Amino acid sequence: MLPHVSSAELRPLILQVPAVNEVAIAAADSFLPVQALQHFIDGLHSFTGLNWWACIALTTLLIRGATLPLLINQLKATAKLTLLRPRMEELKQQMQDKGMEPMAVAEGQQQMQKLFKEYGVSPFTPLKGLFIQGPVFFGFFLAISNMAEKVPSFKGGGAYWFVDLTTPDTLYILPVLTALTFLVTVECNMQDGLQGNPVGRTMKNVSRGLAVFTVPLTMSFPKAIFCYWVTSNLFSLTYGLVLKSPGVKKFLGIPEIPLAQPTTAPQPAFSAFSALQRSTVVKQEPTAMLPESVKRSDQTTSSSSVISQRLRSLEKQVKGRKKNKKRESEL
Numbered sequence: 270m271l272p273h274v275s276s277a278e279l280r281p282l283i284l285q286v287p288a289v290n291e292v293a294i295a296a297a298d299s300f301l302p303v304q305a306l307q308h309f310i311d312g313l314h315s316f317t318g319l320n321w322w323a324c325i326a327l328t329t330l331l332i333r334g335a336t337l338p339l340l341i342n343q344l345k346a347t348a349k350l351t352l353l354r355p356r357m358e359e360l361k362q363q364m365q366d367k368g369m370e371p372m373a374v375a376e377g378q379q380q381m382q383k384l385f386k387e388y389g390v391s392p393f394t395p396l397k398g399l400f401i402q403g404p405v406f407f408g409f410f411l412a413i414s415n416m417a418e419k420v421p422s423f424k425g426g427g428a429y430w431f432v433d434l435t436t437p438d439t440l441y442i443l444p445v446l447t448a449l450t451f452l453v454t455v456e457c458n459m460q461d462g463l464q465g466n467p468v469g470r471t472m473k474n475v476s477r478g479l480a481v482f483t484v485p486l487t488m489s490f491p492k493a494i495f496c497y498w499v500t501s502n503l504f505s506l507t508y509g510l511v512l513k514s515p516g517v518k519k520f521l522g523i524p525e526i527p528l529a530q531p532t533t534a535p536q537p538a539f540s541a542f543s544a545l546q547r548s549t550v551v552k553q554e555p556t557a558m559l560p561e562s563v564k565r566s567d568q569t570t571s572s573s574s575v576i577s578q579r580l581r582s583l584e585k586q587v588k589g590r591k592k593n594k595k596r597e598s599e600l
Contacts, residue, residue, distance in 0.1 A: 303412045343397040414490075444488050447498045
């Protein structure tokens with residue numbers, strides 16, 4: 270005879286069954302990495318009993334923490350590339366001094382490749398962060414968007430003013446908070462390892478523009494997306510500020526970059542200062558040539574005066590001889 274089980278004891282089990290089924294249904298039409306992420310979020314939800322928004326934030330922290338070694342290695346490589354820049358500028362200047370001859374360019378490229386191998390970096394080192402964080406971002410975006418659309422329990426999985434995770438934030442608090450945290454992260458951490466590199470300044474300006482347009486571009490997203498996005502921005506800000514500490518950098522083996530490098534400052538393709546310098550050099554060149562021209566003119570004038578004096582003396586001699594002849598004839 271089966272033991273009697275009350276309805277109060279069966280109710281928690283009944284509530285858990287649809288939750289598992291709805292996530293499985295949502296993950297059925299997703300890519301394998303997205304499915305794995307959805308099941309991971311659901312596993313945290315079942316194990317911890319936290320609301321969906323807290324499980325999304327916790328999953329974000331765990332996965333971003335797992336990528337920290339990759340991000341630290343990328344930061345090391347970027348710092349090495351910045352320290353390599355002065356030697357690269359010297360090689361470029363040498364090629365320009367030789368008139369960019371084919372032999373000089375080939376030799377310079379070989380020396381650059383040797384430097385890259387010596388430092389263990391490449392020209393595309395600053396882009397490694399995109400290849401690391403890009404797939405993570407798109408994986409979270411696809412997984413959470415799919416769950417917000419197909420998991421009914423997301424309607425009550427939030428808190429405070431964002432209880433319903435399937436609808437946009439009509440107060441625009443979450444989009445603005447996302448933009449602000451991203452902008453603060455850009456201002457504080459964007460150029461770490463890229464000091465003096467024009468690529469770093471370009472990336473920072475582009476990121477500033479993205480931060481400004483984040484609000485209008487994301488105001489129609491479901492609130493569940495921002496549970497990941499805000500958490501990820503805060504994680505990036507925190508780990509960037511921690512890595513600014515000299516002690517932490519020394520412990521992790523990240524090279525220190527000098528704050529001031531006036532001799533190795535990157536020169537843009539066109540600058541007013543360099544143009545003025547070139548114009549002054551061009552103006553100084555003819556003035557430097559003036560003494561020689563003056564000397565030559567002085568020499569020509571002196572030689573002409575000598576010739577004229579000789580002609581005059583000859584004329585006087587001829588006239589004197591004629592006068593002597595007349596006197597002799599008269600006598």
